[in-house]
Every structure is written in C-alpha cells, then in structure tokens.
C-alpha cells in the first residue's frame with residue numbers, strides 16, 4: 001500500500017482539513033495519479049510495472065479506499081472534509097465508475113457505509129458521473145459511445161478510461177444492435193419473450209407492476225371523449241393490456257419485429273376497434289405521423305429493445321412534436337439499472353436532457369420484486385430493488 005492509499009484509510013481521527021485534505025492535495029500535486037490503484041501497487045511490487053493495466057481486472061482506486069475506510073460515525077465537520085477530499089480527487093482526474101476487487105462501485109461502498117442517497121457524499125459521486133457523461137458526449141461531438149448495461153440497451157455506461165476496468169458490458173449479445181435483433185427469431189415462453197438462440201430477455205413478466213403504473217401514468221390526461229395513446233414496443237403486450245382497461249378512444253401500437261407482429265395478429269390485436277397498429281420501426285412510423293401533422297397523443301410510452309440512449313435522444317425530438325401540451329410521456333427506465341450508481345447518474349441525465357426540450361421529469365419510486373428467476377435468460381438486466389418511474393410533461 002502506498003502512502004497515498006494509507007492516508008485514505010483514515011488512520012487517525014478526527015478527520016480534519018489539515019491532516020487529510022491538505023495532505024491529499026500535496027500527494028496529488030506531487031504527481032501521484034488520482035487513479036493510482038491497489039492493483040497497480042501490487043503489480044509494481046511484483047515487478048510487473050505499475051503502469052500495467054489489467055483490462056479485465058479490477059481497479060481499486062483511491063476513491064474506493066477512501067469510501068471503504070469511511071467511519072460509520074462521521075461528524076458533520078468530518079463529512080465536509082471527506083467531501084473536500086472527493087472534490088480534490090475528482091479535480092485530479094479520479095473516475096466515478098471504476099469497479100474494485102469486489103466488483104463494487106464507489107456508490108455501492110458509500111451506501112454500504114450507511115451514506116444516504118441524498119447525502120452530500122453520494123450526490124457528489126453522482127454529480128461527477130453526470131459531468132463525465134455529458135462531457136464525453138460533447139467530446140464525441142454527439143457520437144455517444146455507450147456501453148449497454150440494461151435490457152434494452154438504453155442505459156449505457158460511457159467508459160471514462162479506455163484502459164481501466166469500469167462498469168463493463170456483456171458484449172456477446174444478439175441484442176447489441178437493432179438491425180441484428182430485428183432479424184433474430186424470438187420465442188414466447190410462459191413468462192417472457194426471449195431471443196431464440198441467445199436467450200436474451202426481451203421482456204419478462206416481473207415487469208407487470210411497472211407496466212400497470214406506466215399505463216395509469218400515460219392515460220392520466222385526455223377525456224372520455226378523446227384519449228389518444230401511443231405505445232412504442234409491444235413485446236408481451238403487458239402494458240397494452242393495461243392501456244385497454246383505461247378505454248382509450250384510440251390506442252396506437254408501434255412494433256417492428258415480425259415475430260411480435262405475428263403474435264399480435266394471432267392474439268387479435270389487429271381486430272380491436274380502437275387499436276391502430278403501426279408496423280415497422282418507430283423511427284419511420286412516428287416521423288411519418290409527424291409529417292402528416294394531424295395526430296397528437298395524450299400519452300406516449302416507449303419501451304424497445306436493442307436501442308441506445310442516442311435513440312432516446314432522437315425520440316425526444318419526435319415526442320415534443322407528437323405530444324399534446326397536457327400530454328404525458330414515459331418510458332421503461334432500465335437506464336443503468338444493473339448498478340445503483342449508474343441508475344442514479346442516468347436518472348439525472350434524463351432530467352437534464354428533457355429539460356433541454358422544455359419538459360420536466362418527475363420520478364416515482366416503485367418497489368421491484370428481485371426474486372425474479374433469471375434462469376431462462378442469459379443475464380439479468382435489472383439489479384435494483386426499486387424502479388424510478390419517469391413521468392415527463394411539458395413545463
């Protein structure tokens with residue numbers, strides 16, 4: 001362990017500015033990187049070279065050591081010193097989304113140490129994540145390079161370092177890209193819709209409660225005389241079944257996959273008097289509606305598969321054109337949901353992005369039953385036992 005690392009274990013109390021923040025600053029100003037990991041120290045001690053990164057390995061950074069060592073009984077003054085230390089580490093280039101030797105993010109460790117999600121320290125890490133994501137988007141000139149971390153690839157971690165072990169995606173997935181997915185055969189099981197060969201979970205019935213809440217949200221405006229609702233992505237038709245119970249005057253369903261469309265035919269969705277099916281990708285169907293200029297919705301829901309957050313940014317353009325002034329937009333929020341910290345970062349990013357479109361996002365917490373059996377699918381795509389349900393309206 002280096003001197004820097006030792007300092008971050010808080011060997012003495014109280015945690016004061018002079019003993020810790022000033023010392024930390026001195027170390028970093030002398031050239032020790034804020035990303036100097038325990039793994040690099042070990043590699044150096046074993047003569048493998050401190051600069052050697054193990055791309056598949058962990059990165060136990062100074063911030064991990066600091067959060068792991070946090071006393072449970074921090075005073076208010078000590079919390080402020082720790083916050084200052086975090087500021088210094090971020091200022092010197094510490095990353096927010098590295099994972100350590102126990103596969104934990106800084107956010108995981110803070111929560112384990114009893115820090116509150118709304119507390120200064122956790123919020124500081126989220127703020128660092130949001131800044132890093134938005135900055136990278138700018139640097140990439142709009143070409144956002146997201147890594148998929150959830151079911152439908154909306155939520156995606158950007159790497160903050162090309163060599164470091166950050167939250168990593170499972171890259172071996174049919175669901176990686178929309179074109180491949182739409183040409184991939186699907187299979188309906190008793191409680192899910194999966195890709196036939198890869199067993200990627202497209203939709204699973206543990207989400208039923210979320211879909212029930214979402215249907216209520218998007219059907220909450222409009223009147224008995226005119227309630228026009230749009231759902232993008234049919235999947236198992238769970239939300240569409242709930243929407244039907246709200247008796248919309250017109251219920252549009254946009255769906256692109258041939259196997260899903262075939263299922264919708266068999267199940268009689270094409271014959272329902274108030275249902276209008278838009279076959280094909282929303283990118284085509286909805287832009288056509290926009291061009292025609294005579295259909296506007298009281299509620300819009302978006303839940304697709306194999307799309308990226310960039311697609312959602314494109315969707316916002318369409319939503320602002322198709323939503324009535326009092327209308328409500330919502331979507332399946334799996335953005336970053338395989339890691340609580342990433343989930344919190346994307347919660348903020350969505351808020352910022354929709355604000356830029358003159359919209360406001362409010363979240364409701366829905367508890368999620370995580371006893372879901374993931375046996376029949378390749379990997380779990382939701383690892384939080386709560387769900388941030390978004391309700392987006394014009395401000």
Ligand SMILES: C[S@@+](CC[C@H](N)C(=O)[O-])C[C@H]1O[C@@H](n2cnc3c(N)ncnc32)[C@H](O)[C@@H]1O
Pocket residue numbers: 152178202203211232233234235236237238239240254255256257260280281282283303304305306307
């Ligand atoms: C997760 S499922 C939707 C589940 C649905 N919310 C429910 O309650 O059952 C995603 C659906 O979006 C469809 N989809 C994927 N990309 C699409 C696109 N670009 N346009 C329209 N539908 C798409 C998929 O074929 C799939 O049926």
